[in-house]
Amino acid sequence: MPREKLLDIDLQTIDTAAPAAAELLQKAKDRLGFVPNMYGFMANDPAILAGYMSTYDAFRDTGGFTPAEQETVFLTISRINGCTYCTAAHSMIADKKSGVSADSLKALREGSTLPDAKLDAVARFTIEMLEKRGNPDKAEVDRFLAAGFTTRHVLAIVLAIACKTFSNTVNHLAATEVDAPFAPYKVV
Numbered sequence: 001m002p003r004e005k006l007l008d009i010d011l012q013t014i015d016t017a018a019p020a021a022a023e024l025l026q027k028a029k030d031r032l033g034f035v036p037n038m039y040g041f042m043a044n045d046p047a048i049l050a051g052y053m054s055t056y057d058a059f060r061d062t063g064g065f066t067p068a069e070q071e072t073v074f075l076t077i078s079r080i081n082g083c084t085y086c087t088a089a090h091s092m093i094a095d096k097k098s099g100v101s102a103d104s105l106k107a108l109r110e111g112s113t114l115p116d117a118k119l120d121a122v123a124r125f126t127i128e129m130l131e132k133r134g135n136p137d138k139a140e141v142d143r144f145l146a147a148g149f150t151t152r153h154v155l156a157i158v159l160a161i162a163c164k165t166f167s168n169t170v171n172h173l174a175a176t177e178v179d180a181p182f183a184p185y186k187v188v
Helices: 019-032 037-042 046-062 067-080 084-096 102-110 117-131 138-146 151-174 180-185
Strands: none
Touching: 019 037, 019 046, 037 046, 037 084, 037 151, 046 067, 046 151, 067 084, 067 102, 067 117, 067 151, 084 102, 084 151, 084 180, 102 117, 117 138, 117 151, 138 151
């Protein structure tokens, strides 16, 4: 069932967006080969698109997580926030680019225990951070650190939550349609 559009917002393109946003959309097209619908909606406010792209790149480049752990964080946040667009997009990335096993991907999408203990620790701590609004119990922090993660990883999850706040929220407001490359991973 399609999500209801909550805001009258236009899907911007490289040709219709304000110059600052158009430049960012062009960067996305150069990197990805297309402009995802989500970017087109975020481009209505260049600061949102810039904030998203900056936090996304910083999480990927400096968070210290493996690609599979990165997708575990992003998928967990997107699922908890109910963002079907980002769940589809990160499911494709997890499956095709980040080396997440089919069993782990299924568990991430369902919110069940992951067969990989380290990925499960990432998912569980990310859930704690979200559900407790950045105020997890000390025991949860200690459990995450004991699973082989560091202070840097804890802070990277904060960065990922900021990133997904941009994308998940705009997708909710715009009822963003899943792009063709992500369509096989649509949430049904």
